[in-house]
Amino acid sequence: xxxxxxxxxxxxxxxxxxxxxxxxxxxxxxxxxxxxxxxxxxxxxxxxxxxxxxxxxxxxxxxxxxxxxxxxxxxxxxxxxxxxxxxxxxxxxxxxxxxxxxxxxxxxxxxxxxxxxxxxxxxxxxxxxxxxxxxxxxxxxxxxxxxxxxxxxxxxxxxxxxxxxxxxxxxxxxxxxxxxxxxxxxxxxxxxxxxxxxxxxxxxxxxxxxxxxxxxxxxxxxxxxxxxxxxxxxxxxxxxxxxxxxxxxxxxxxxxxxxxxxxxxxxxxxxxxxxxxxxxxxxxxxxxxxxxxxxxxxxxxxxxxxxxxxxxxxxxxxxxxxxxxxxxxxxxxxxxxxxxxxxxxxxxxxxxxxxxxxxxxxxxxxxxxxxxxxxxxxxxxxxxxxxxxxxxxxxxxxxxxxxxxxxxxxxxxxxxxxxxxxxxxxxxxxxxxxxxxxxxxxxxxxxxxxxxxxxxxxxxxxxxxxxxxxxxxxxxxxxxxxxxxxxxxxxxxxxxxxxxxxxxxxxxxxxxxxxxxxxxxx
Amino acid sequence: xxxxxxxxxxxxxxxxxxxxxxxxxxxxxxxxxxxxxxxxxxxxxxxxxxxxxxxxxxxxxxxxxxxxxxxxxxxxxxxxxxxxxxxxxxxxxxxxxxxxxxxxxxxxxxxxxxxxxxxxxxxxxxxxxxxxxxxxxxxxxxxxxxxxxxxxxxxxxxxxxxxxxxxxxxxxxxxxxxxx
Numbered sequence: 034x035x036x037x038x039x040x041x042x043x044x045x046x047x048x049x050x051x052x053x054x055x056x057x058x059x060x061x062x063x064x065x066x067x068x069x070x071x072x073x074x075x076x077x078x079x080x081x082x083x084x085x086x087x088x089x090x091x092x093x094x095x096x097x098x099x100x101x102x103x104x105x106x107x108x109x110x111x112x113x114x115x116x117x118x119x120x121x122x123x124x125x126x127x128x129x130x131x132x133x134x135x136x137x138x139x140x141x142x143x144x145x146x147x148x149x150x151x152x153x154x155x156x157x158x159x160x161x162x163x164x165x166x167x168x169x170x171x172x173x174x175x176x177x178x179x180x181x182x183x184x185x186x187x188x189x190x191x192x193x194x195x196x197x198x199x200x201x202x203x204x205x206x207x208x209x210x211x212x213x214x215x216x217x218x219x220x221x222x223x224x225x226x227x228x229x230x231x232x233x234x235x236x237x238x239x240x241x242x243x244x245x246x247x248x249x250x251x252x253x254x255x256x257x258x259x260x261x262x263x264x265x266x267x268x269x270x271x272x273x274x275x276x277x278x279x280x281x282x283x284x285x286x287x288x289x290x291x292x293x294x295x296x297x298x299x300x301x302x303x304x305x306x307x308x309x310x311x312x313x314x315x316x317x318x319x320x321x322x323x324x325x326x327x328x329x330x331x332x333x334x335x336x337x338x339x340x341x342x343x344x345x346x347x348x349x350x351x352x353x354x355x356x357x358x359x360x361x362x363x364x365x366x367x368x369x370x371x372x373x374x375x376x377x378x379x380x381x382x383x384x385x386x387x388x389x390x391x392x393x394x395x396x397x398x399x400x401x402x403x404x405x406x407x408x409x410x411x412x413x414x415x416x417x418x419x420x421x422x423x424x425x426x427x428x429x430x431x432x433x434x435x436x437x438x439x440x441x442x443x444x445x446x447x448x449x450x451x452x453x454x455x456x457x458x459x460x461x462x463x464x465x466x467x468x469x470x471x472x473x474x475x476x477x478x479x480x481x482x483x484x485x486x487x488x489x490x491x492x493x494x495x496x497x498x499x500x501x502x503x504x505x506x507x508x509x510x511x512x513x514x515x516x517x518x519x520x521x522x523x524x525x526x527x528x529x530x531x532x533x534x535x536x537x538x539x540x541x542x543x544x545x546x547x548x549x550x551x552x553x554x555x
Numbered sequence: 556x557x558x559x560x561x562x563x564x565x566x567x568x569x570x571x572x573x574x575x576x577x578x579x580x581x582x583x584x585x586x587x588x589x590x591x592x593x594x595x596x597x598x599x600x601x602x603x604x605x606x607x608x609x610x611x612x613x614x615x616x617x618x619x620x621x622x623x624x625x626x627x628x629x630x631x632x633x634x635x636x637x638x639x640x641x642x643x644x645x646x647x648x649x650x651x652x653x654x655x656x657x658x659x660x661x662x663x664x665x666x667x668x669x670x671x672x673x674x675x676x677x678x679x680x681x682x683x684x685x686x687x688x689x690x691x692x693x694x695x696x697x698x699x700x701x702x703x704x705x706x707x708x709x710x711x712x713x714x715x716x717x718x719x720x721x722x723x724x725x726x727x728x729x730x731x732x733x734x735x
Binding site: 040044051053063064 | 568581583585586590611666689
């Protein structure tokens, strides 16, 4: 039989070894989801492993940059459209005759301008109906297209376009007022443009008309006045058909321009929306950072060879430790991947040791010179021999006195690195793997000879490419100082691909630098 | 199979390793899901969500603690998340009741029946009962996890016990009447 016990214990005991196998369908669903995720991940990793990934990085950077520049353009666009306002012909005799009539209209027009915008737009509609004949071309071609577009637009986009169109109209107003003292005809045409603009505006607004009765009454009154204006306008228009024929074509252009600006606005809106989607995923992250850096750099060759002359292939080379400094900009593509570009001044140099330098009284006579060096005047007086190749017993005493000189090659480059950094760890002390290429633009090219402790400029190397490339591989250590500031230490190996041409032996130049600096996120 | 190696492989997103990990722990974790859920299909959903979280977050698992415990916490959190969103947990209008001694006689009650008793409890009672009685959390911890006060936690536990007791006793009567 049973003992009395606490209900907790009953459940605890019963559930102790409780295990139920779930339906296999659960795992199927999980593995399917994992598969999708996995595919995404797998696409990213070999992407960077390939050197070709760098090209993709370049393209991405380009797209990002382009996006930013386009954004800044958009605010200027309406103004650009307005600057293209047609300069209208002002020497039409027929039109001159109508100046008196025009004056009246202008007065009336200025009145209508002072009225609230709703009424204004109503009147505009009225005017339009009268002016219809003259603008048939515009209406049939322009309106149809505009209407079509109207249908396809989403509400959001419509708003954007409305503001654009409104701004356009406002700018037309400004233009007009500044042109008041100019030709009257021009003014009228400006007015017509204004009307057309309003029409466009109305199309997009779907004829937003004030429904309240008060303003309707007002409208009715105003419309009475308007009729007289319309009559006048009619007569003016009839007599100046010719001028309007000109205007009409220009107006058609104008409409097209408006349309173009609308299309641009749509495209931009789309771009923005797409951009937003991407941004929303990781909205809070700061993606850009800038990192000034300095680095001691060590230059040497991997194989034994010489960039100067074949006779020095086996001579010992000692690399100089020079400085490189510059600034890099990082852009985070995602949590793991960064694109970096920058500009550095890179100074490198190395010494070819155990060179015998001696003064040659007859420089042009079968003396060993240096293959890849264009000598200056001083250099032409000197001869060079590799100490390694010489049997000292055969050497004149003047030579042995000057033993153990060196030839120093010093080069400077403007380096433009383009690299991808893959984050292995993003803890307080983060680790990145960095790979990329640098473009090297030569800006210093000197060869010195050390003769009896004195260093003299001999000339410049003839076998250095003005533009060359290096393949870079490095490890980046980031120490997070604060949310925005990282301390960076990046030992980087840069193998120079084609900096030197026509080298002797197995000359494989490389640069090793420990790049240090701070990066600032923004 | 070395668990540490398996975890490492899962960190590298190797689907085979993930499958192995699943088959090792699925039934254990599914029972946990069943206790915390209203029904079988909700438990399946929770298990799926929990494993997705486990595979996603496995890189953050440090080999210090128990891996099993780590997974259980994820499963429980997944289950709690479902109700946290619906804010059904923090109902404060009920008068807080004191715990009373709830003793019953042991009998041959089936596990299925007991599970259904737990599942039929209102969410706020079921979660507290599971956390406190079956998974050994303190009222303080439960209060933090469910974002309620520990008084509410205690009160909910007492109500859960009373409901369970009633159900168990009713079941016993039914069984007795059948056997007679």
